[in-house]
Amino acid sequence: MSAPLLRVSSVSKTFGAVVALDDVSLDVGAGEFFALLGPSGCGKTTLMRAIAGFETPDRGRISLNGDDLSGVPPHRRPVNMMFQSYALFPHLNVFDNIAFGLRRKGEAKEAVAARVDELLEMTQLAPLGARRINELSGGQKQRVALARALAPRPKLLLLDEPLGALDRKLREETQFALKEIQRLTQTSFLIVTHDQDEALALADRVAVMRAGRVEQIAAPMDIYDRPATRFVAGFVGETNFIEGRLERGGADAALVTPLGRIACVADGFSDGARATLSVRPERIGVARDGEGIAGIVENFVFRGETTLLRVRVAPDVVLRAAAPHGARYAIGDAVRLSIALDAGTLLAEEP
Incomplete structure (x- = not known):
């Protein structure tokens, strides 16, 4: 990629004696679906939080569209995050959950309604706009959380184990929906997961992490067919x-x-x-x-x-x-x- 959207350059982070990130470098392209894959404690969540602005690297640089994000607070980054727990507001209906961030930014009522309607249609939630969150299935809640995260049109969407709460059949169905929504919006997605099947199914490229370092970055088929290290070969498949x-x-x-x-x-x-x-x-x-x-x-x-x-x-x-x-x-x-x-x-x- 000649001009990546996201560039992580030699980023390191420690917590006391624990090395969470050890000289990590990677690029994510515009419109790319990228996965950070690895076991618990490998550093993938720390890296995602550093990109979002919730953690400050000890060393290294993170840039978006060529702009250094050092010192930029989370709410001023053109990045949004979809949490594993979804963090939906139970007192608001589906429409108002999706509209929440847009209203906080002070967008006009007509613009908010148009954007929410567009996302309801895209996520196949159009008939459910007036429903309360406790009236939804797990898959529907997941799509509401995705629509809310996409509403402000972030340049990069971070997804933290987004399918972990779903059963296997629903998880497989939702994988297709995620890929289709990412294709339609052309938003760059960066997903963090420990599930190898999920990473291989969703991502254009996968970074396999171990003990704070990146072991290999490649397309899913190359990760599977041509692993670079014994760890990658044993962890993936x-x-x-x-x-x-x-x-x-x-x-x-x-x-x-x-x-x-x-x-x-x-x-x-x-x-x-x-x-x-x-x-x-x-x-x-x-x-x-x-x-x-x-x-x-x-x-x-x-x-x-x-x-x-x-x-x-x-x-x-x-x-x-x-x-x-x-x-x-x-x-x-x-x-x-x-x-x-x-x-x-x-x-x-x-x-």
Whole structure:
């Protein structure tokens, strides 16, 4: 991005002996849906609060549209936040909740009504404008909170675990609604979440955080298919880690492991290097006979489109493989597991 909307440059923040942010840098483009993903305590919420103006970085710079936000109070930043709890006013109806911020800014009555009507239509709440908050479902409350946050036309909308209070089915439905509303408004969204599925489903790009640092920033498919570190590979989705020593012979490379030689793509790795191959369960082929790593089905979980198998391939090694729908395996079945040349991602050994 040549001219990002939001730029976070070398931001650090400590709370006593706790390092919450450690030299964090990232950019968010205009109209981009960006996700901060990581476990509790990784620093993602602290970073969001620093962008909103609720925390002051110890070092570094945060700018919006090229303007330094240092010293700018939260209410003067062209940024709005949608809280996990929604923080709706129970004594006001839907229309008045959405209109609240606009009225506080002193906008004309006609302009307020037009903007609220536009957002009611966009969030599919038009028939519910007169409803009280306690008369709404969880999904409807979520859309009211979103509409209220969007009403002042912020340049950047921060969303703090926005779907955490919804059940799984409603959460999946709301993901589509969020993406559509973001597309229609072309507002930059920055979502903070610990839910990997949510980040991958919603975001144009994802920043995976760990212990106050950014481990990788990439598109969701690249985060999943080409993780940069062992932490990213293990945190985002399910994977198998197979450790070994690399052997190179011209353009060919193989990881020498206790399970045998596994051909792999090893760009950037030298002969003899210690490395770990990360292989997603769905990238491991399963057959009852033929070539491959011999193993015994130890357990399985049916997941509809696939069946996840736990296969014992050595006394101290279990691999997970996803058999396609319709393939039936039982505990104790002998199987062969195959790993194609491009099935995994080779990761450097971490200190």
